[in-house]
Amino acid sequence: MIERDELTGAVVAARYRLERLIRGGADSTSVFAATDLRSNHSVIVRLVTVESIVAEGETSDAERGSLDPNQAVEAFQRHLLSVAGISHPVLVPPLDWGDTALRGERFVFIVTERIEDVSLRELLDRGRRLSASQTLVIGLDLCRALHHLHQLGITHGDVRPANVFVSPDSRARLAGIGIKRGISGTASMSIEQARYAAPEFSIEASATPESDIYALALTLLETITGDVPFAADSLAVTLANRAGKLLPVSADIGPIAVPIEKAGRPEPSDRSTAIDFGRALAQLAGKLPAPEQIASLTTESFRDTITRQLDAVVAEPAPRSAEPAVSVGVVKPADVAVIAPPAERRRYRWLWSGLAAVAVTVGGVLVWQTLNVESFEVPALSGVAEGEARNTVSQLGWNIVISVERSDDVALGEVIRTVPPTGAMLQEGDDLTLVVSEGPTLAVVPDVNGLSRDDAVAALESQGLVVAEVIRDDDAVPAGRVVSWIVTEQPNLLAGSEVLKGTRVEITVSGGPVLRNVPNLIGRSEADAQAQLVAVQLVGQRNDDVFSVDIEVGLVATQTPAVSGQLARNGVVAYSLSKGPETVELPSIVGLTLADAQKKLVEAGLSVGVTTGRTSSRVRSVTQDGTTLKAGDLVRKGTAVNLVFP
Template sequence: MDGQWSGGGTGGEGGSGGPTSSSPIGQLVDGRYRLSDVIGTGGSGTVYLAEDISLGRRVAVKVLHTAASRDPAFVRQFRAEAQAVASLNSPHVVDVYDWGVDGQAFLVTEYLGGGSLRSILASGRTLSPSQVLVLALDACRGLDHAHSRGLVPRDVKPANLLFGDDGRLRIADFGLAAAMAGEQPGSGHAGTARYASPEQARGKVVDGRSDVYALALCMVEAVTGHLPFVESTVAGTLRAREGRDVPVPDVLGPLAPVVARAGAAHPDKRPTAAEFGRMLLSMAEGMPRPEPLQLVGPGEIGASPLAGEAASVTPSVSPDAAPAPPQRPVGPRRRWPAAVLTVALVVGAVVGGTVLWENTRDVTRRLPSLVGSSGESAGTLLTQLGWVVEERFDRQDGSVQGELLEMIPAGGTPLAEGENVVIVISLGADRVAVPTGLVGVTASEAARLLDEAGLTTGEVTRGFSEETLPGLVIEVPGDASSLPLGTAVDLVLSEGPAPRSVPTGLTGMQAADVQASLLALKLVPVLVDTPGLSEVGTVVGVSPEPGTPLAVGGEIQVLVSSGPEPRPVPAVEGLSVVAADARLQAAGFRQVDVVGPADGRVTSQDPASGYLGLPQTRVTLISE
C-alpha cells in the first residue's frame, strides 16, 4: 500500500515522503483519501477529516508524526497492529478501514462526529455517576471483545473514548501505542503516561487489567474534572501512583467500591473488563436514571497530547460555571434496570472477588440489585456482605442458565446482617429440537422451519460451495440437537463455486494438457490456431492473462502454435555466394548448400525464386 501523496487544493505537489507544503489540506493520501480539515492533533499524529473518493464517504485519517515510518521494522509492527484491530467486530470499537505508509504511516477509520469524553470535559462539563455508568458499560464491552481476542489497547484515555452521531461510545487507537513504541503486542510500557497502570509504568508485561485501571481513572476524571496522580513531569506522575490505589471520590456513590477495585495498584486485585462490567451492572438498579449526555463536537482519534509530560491537567470545573447549552443527547432517556439488563449477558463474566460498600458499616444495609447477573456470583456476594442465602431454581423463557431471576426481598430493601435472602436462579429456557433438513433449503424456508420449532434465525453468512446452488443453506454451525426456546440459529448460505483465476505456467505446454487442466477447474478453453515458430500444438499464450479472476464456466482463449507460415524464396542469382547466403538467412531460410566455389557468384538456385517454402526448406546454390 506504499504510495504517493497527490497534490490538490493547497496541499502542494505530490511525491514520496509525505506532503511538501506546510498544509496537507486538499491532498490525496494513497491516491484515495482527500484531506479536508484537521480534527485533532497529538503526540502520535494528526487526525484529518477526509473524503474517501472511491466510496464517497467521510472518514478520519490519522497521519503519524513519527520518522520511524521509513523504518521497515516499524512498518511491519504498524501493519500487524492495524490488521489485528481491523479484525475486531464490536459496536464499541472504532472501525478501521485502511492503513499503510504513504511517505508517513496513516490509519483510516470511521468518522465519528460526536466528539470524545476529552472534548466533553474540556468544555467544562462533568458527568453524573449514572452517565459514567453507561459510558463505562459500553467501554467494558469494547475492551472485553478486544481482550478475548488477545488485543490489549494500553491507551485507554478520554481522548480515545469517542461518540458517534448516534451517541454510541467507541474505543479508538487500539494497537497504536505498541506500534509507536516499537513493541510486540502484550509488552509493557506504551500509551499515555497519565493513564498508565503501575505495572505499565514499570515496563512490565501487561494484560487487559491494565486497561481496566485506565478506565477507572477516566471514570474518576469524568465525575470530578480532576485526574489523580498527575505531577509536573512524566516521571513524577508514574512515581506518584506506584503502590497506591486510585483514590475514589464519594461523588461516585454506589459505584465507588466497584471503581476502587478496578483502580487497585496490584493487577491481581482488579477485575477483568467483563467482570468489571458485571459489577457495575449490579449497582445499576439502585441508581437514578441517567440524564442524556450532551455531545460537543467532532471525533478526536487519539488526538490529545501526553498531558503526563506537562504540569497541567484538565482544568477542574468551576462551581459557578454556567451550564452549556444542550446539544445532541446520547440515545433515549434510560430507566434502570431495563436499559442495562440487555447488556448484562453480553458483558458476560462472573463477578470476581469481594465487593464491599466501604462507606457503609451499619448492621442494616440495602440489598444490592443483582437480578440479571450470575446467580452463583450473586450468592457469593450476598454471603460476603453478611446475609444468609437460600437458592431456588426455576425455568423462564428468555433467560440464560445460571442467571439470577429474582431476589426475595427485592434489591434496594433495607435488611439486617444475618437475615435470609432467597435468590431464584434460572435453569434456562425450555429446550426444543433443532429441525433437521435445514441444509439445502432456501433461507426463507429455513427461517420458517426454525420459527415453527420455536427458534429464530441468527446471523446469516455466506460461503462458497462447489455442489450447492447459490442462496441455499450449506451449513448450520454447531452440532446441538436441541436448544433453549427462542435461541437464534446461525445459517451459512451458498454463494456457488468459488471464483477461479487463469492458471500460470500454461505457455509452452501441449494444447491437450492445457485443455484438460482448464476443464478440471470448470473453465472453458477455446483453442485458437496461431502461426509461429514454436512446434505445432504448443501453447504460445492465453487470454485473459494468468492471474485474472474468472467465474466458473468462464472462457479462456488458448493460443496454439500452428507452425510457421510459408514464405517466398528470394531471388539470389547473380549475387556473390556470401551476399546470397545473407539474403536467404534474412528471409528465414537457414539451410543453404553451395555447389561450387564459396567466393564465386550464384548462377542458379533450387528451389527457384518465388517458391513458397518453410524455414526448414533447404536451398541449393550453384556458383562459378
Template sequence: MDAPPRFADRYELRQVLGRGGMAEVYLAHDSRLGRTVAVKTLLGDLARDPVFQARFRREAQSAGSLNHPAITAIYDTGEDQVNGVPMPYIVMEYVEGSTLRDLLHTGRGLLPERVMEICVGVLQALDYSHGAGIVHRDIKPANVMLTPAGQVKVMDFGIARASGDSGMTMTQTAAVIGTAHYMSPEQARGEKVDARSDLYSTGCMLYELLTGRPPFVGDSPVAVAYQHVSEEPTPPSVLAEGISPGVDAVVLRSLAKDREWRYQSAAEMRADLEAVLEGRGMAVFAPPPEPSASRASGAATASMPAMSAARTGVAPAVPDGGGRRANRRPPQRRSSQRSTVLLAVGAVLVLIGAVAIGRLLFPDEGDGGGGTTLTVPDLTGLSFEDARARAANQSLVVAEGTSRPCVEEADTVCETSPAADEEIERGETVTLIMSSGPEPVEVPNVVGDPFQEALAELQDSGFRVAQESQEDGSAEPGTVLTQDPEAGEEAEPGETVTLVVADAPESDSDEEPDPGDSENQSTVAVPSVVGQEFNAAAQALRNTGFEPVLSEEQNPSIAAGTVIRQSPEGGAQVAPGTPVEIVYAVGAGGQDQNPDQPDTPEETPNVLGQQFDQARQGLEAQGFSVSREDRADGRFQQGTVIEQRRSGDSMTLVVAVPG
C-alpha cells in the first residue's frame, strides 16, 4: 500500500529518507507554512494491524510531549485514508545530517573526547525524557543523528512508554522489542524496564563508538542476549588505544548486570562523563540502600566486580550510630543474585528453544547468522585495516590480494573475492583486491572548440574544468585557444584541465557615437564572467552597472564556486541595471543517486522575473520539485522570482514580497 503524494492536503511527500521495520520516513514540504519536514508513515499492510497502529500512535504521544533541542521535534500527527484504510502519520522536524550507525559504517574512528561529547548530548535528551516519565527502550546508533553543526538529535520513540506503564516488558504480542546488541539484561529476560535500561543501552553505544564493535557479538540475537545476561564485557581500553581508566570506569558501570549497580539517572552518568572530559575526579553515586541495610554485614561488597572505589563510584561504608559499619546491601543479597541469575538462564533457554522451534517450522527462512555460511559484507572504499576490523565483527577472515586501478581511492578496497553479498562457508578467507588509484585517461583535444562544447567533452571524460580568458582579435570569442594538460597527455579522472578562452578585445575606436543613436545611449555590453569565481563575477557585474542574480547547480566535474554560465551571455547589449543570472557549480552534497527516482533534468531553466505560480508550473512540468522562500524586496513586483537555487531535481525559488 503506497503512501499518497500528499497528506492532509498539506504535506507534499517527496522522496523516501529511510525505511525501518515498521515505518518509512519521507522528505516532505509543508505547503501551509512553507517549510521542509519529515513525514513518518506505517509500512504497507501494517496500517491495518491495530497493534502496530497503537505503537505508532504511542510514539506520537511519547515524542510529541517532549520539547528538547536534543530530541527530534514532533510538529503534527493525524490520519489519512489510503486505499480505504486509515493511515496514521507523524510530521517531524527534518534533521540534516547522518546517524551514528552511518558513521560507524564508514569505518572512521572518533577521538574518545568526541565520543563522550556525543554521549553527553544523548544523556541530556534522556535526562529530559526520563524526567517526563518516558523511557526510550531502543537507544542505538541508528536512532541518534549528528547534524552538520555537530548537534545530537535522539529520534524514533516508536517503542517508548511511560515509565509507570505496567506493560513495560520486552515481550509483547510474542515479539521481542529492542535491538539485541544494545539490549539490557532485564530486557533480555522480559522483565519490566525503567530509565536505567536506557543507560545500559547508552553504555553499549558508547562502547561501540570507542572500540568499533558492540560489547557483545555472536552468531545470532539469542547468543548476544545470553551474553548480556551472563557475561562481563571486555574493558574498552583492551580493544582500542587512547582510552583512559576513567572512560573504562564509566562504560563498565553503565553496563552493570544489576541495574542497582548502574548509574541511577542520566544526569549521574553525564556528570561522570563531563568530569572525565574536564580531567576532574568522578562523582560518587551510590545505589540507594534497601530498608534492611542499616545493620547489614560489610561482606556484601564482595559481589561487585574487582574495581577500585575511585573507578566504580562505590561509596565507602559509613559507621552507624552503634559504631559498626553499615552497608548498602542486606546479607540476603547473595541469594537474591543467585535467584536472578537462575531466572536469567531460564529466560535465555526459553528464547533458545523458541528460535530452535522456529527454525524447524521455517527451515527456508535463513539461519539468522547461526549456520555454517556467512554473507560477505561490502568493504569497497575502506582501508585494509578498517576492512579487516569490519570483517572481524562479522567473524570473517581477510587477506590482502593484488592491486589494480579502479574508481576507489588508492590503498582502499577495490573489490572482494568472493564479491559482496555472496555467501561463503565459515572459516573461508575473503581476499581484498586493493586500488592503485584511478586509471589514467587520455586528455582529448578541445583547442579551437567553443568553450561549452569543450566543457561537455572534458566532463564526459571525467575531468574538472577551469577557464581563463585572453583577449584575441583573431579568434572567435568563446573559442578555446590553449589547454593544459595538452591533448594526448594522460591524467587521472578528477584532475583539472585549464582552458584559455578567447575574449573580444576592448574597442579602441575613436569614432564618436551618433547622438541620435538611441541604442548606443541605452545599452551596455554584458561582461563575460563564465569561469570566474562567483563572488568575483558578481562584483564584476556590479562594477559595470548590472544586478547579479546567483543560482547554483550541482556539477562535481567543475571546481566548486566556478561560474558555469550566465544569462544574458557575455557581450550581449542590454540596458544598465538589467539582472544577470550567473550559475555556479557546487559539489554533489551527498545526494542519493536512487535509480528508482525519475531522471534529474540536465538543464537548469531560467525562471527569474516570472511570477511564482507560473514558474512553479513550468518547473514541475520538467520534473522539478519546487519550494518557496519569501524575501522582503520592494524593488520587484510582489510574487516575482528574484533568485533560484537548484539541488538535484529540487528547485528553491526566492520570491519578492513587500517589506
C-alpha cells in the first residue's frame, strides 16, 4: 500500500492537483487540499481505497460480500448521486466524484468545496473553548442541517468537530455528507471518529439519525469543556464506557446543559430528534448573552502556540541586616547540657513571647469568625434563568447545588424554587439548592390496545397527547376497539414511555372482520372447491346435488353467495354438485292424435319437435336424434321429440 504523502502533487481525473495532505482521516481515507486546474479554485479531495469499500462493508447489506470492485465503485457512486442534489445553506455536498488509479492503487474520489472558515477541530486542538452562546448558535445550524437530512431519509454518519467549520460570527457549515455511506462497519472508523460513536454501535453497526444526534451532543459539549466523555484509545473501550451511561454534563456550563444531556442519552429512543434538539436550543437563545465573535487563528500558528518562550524573571533577594557572627563550637553529645550565654537566652525569651502573642491573636480571630459567620436572606429567584440566579448569589458565600425537575409553569432552564425558600436566612458556607426546570412535564404513553375508541382517545388526551385515528378491518379485534397504536415521531416507544405533551399518537381502530371475496366454485371438483375456500378462511357447506344441463356430473353446479359476494372469516359458502341433466320417461303416445300426443308430452316436460306424414291421422312412431323411442325410454327433460304419422 502506498504512503499517503506520496500522493501529494498527483493529478486526479486530469483535473484536481493534490497540494497538501490534511491529517485526521480514517485509515482508508486520505484528505487533500487541492486545486481545480480548470477553474483554478481551491477544493477538497477525499480519496477512499476501493479495497476498503469492499472489505469494510461500505456498500449495502444486500451487496456485501457479493460485489467485485467494479460493482462496489458503482454502488458507492450511486449513493453519492443520491446526495449530490441536496441543497441546504449549512451542508457541504459533493461537487464531483469518480474513480481513479494513483501509484498503482485504485481509489474513488469525492470533491467538495474548500471552506475558508476554521474547523472546530482546529480550534479545540489549539486550546480554544467556546462560550455557551457561541456553541448554541453553532448547534442551531447543525440541528437544522441534520433535520433536513433526516427528513430525506439520509444519515450523515460522521458528525464530529473535524467536519464542522465555523465563521467568526459562530455560523456553522457541516461537511462530510456523502463521504460515509451510512457507516456499515465499525472497522472503518478512525480513532478520531470512534470518539464520537454512539453506544449502540457495539450491537448495531449502522449509523442512524439517533447516532447523528449523539455525536452532535458530544461535539457541542467538547466545544465548551474541551473534553469528550468516556473517550478511550480504542473503539471497543469507548463503546463499553458509554454503554448505559448518561453523559456527565455539568450544570456549570449553564442552561445549555439540559438539551445536550437529553441528546446524549445512552438509549437511542430517549434522545431528542434533530428538530427537538434545535427547538430546545432556540428556547435558550433569549436567556444567554449575545455571542462574541470567535477570534481568528490566522494571527498565530499552532507551532507558535506551543513553543512560545516566556522571559524568565528572577527576583532579587531582600537585603538582610548585618548580624554578628556566631561561632559554632564542636557538637556535643546528646546527653550533655549546653548553657547559652545570657544575652542569647534573653533574645529567645522575647521570641517565644512574641510567638505566643501571635498565637493568641490568631486563635481569637478564628473564634470571632466562627461566632460571627454572616447570614443572608435567600432572594426571590423563581422564574430567573439558572445562570442569572448563580450570578445573583455568587457573592454570598453559599454552596450552590443544582437539582432539576419538570414544570409546566416554569420555562426550561429557569429556577422553579429554592431550598431553603425565598426569605429564609442562610449562613455563609451552607448549601443553597436551585431547583431548575427541565422543561414541561412529560406525558406517559398509556397502553390503549383493546380499549374502545372513545376510551382510548380519552386516555391519551388526558395525558396531553394528540390523537390521530386510522380505521382498519381486523379479524381478531371487535369493531370499534383499538388494534394498535404508535408514537409517530418515535415508533419504537412502548407503553409507559415518557414523551413531550402535544406528541402525536396514532391509534388503529378495528372496523370489524376483514371481508373475503367469495371465490368462483362453479365447474370445480369438490376437493378443489374446498381448497379454494380454506385459502381465504371461508367454510364450505355441501347441499343436495342438483341436475345441471351445463355442468358435468360431480362438479360444483351452484353456489351461494355468488362470486360477487363477500363474507367475514369463517363465513359459509353453500354449494351443490351436478347430477347431470334431468331425464323423464317417454309417455305412451303411439296411436294418439297429434293434439293428445302433444298434451301428454308437455305434461311429461317434453315438447313436439318435427312432425312427418299426415298429421290428421294418428302417431305411428316417435324419434329423437335419429333414434326410435318407445314408451318408458328416458329422455332428457325439456327436449323435443319428433312424431311420425302415416
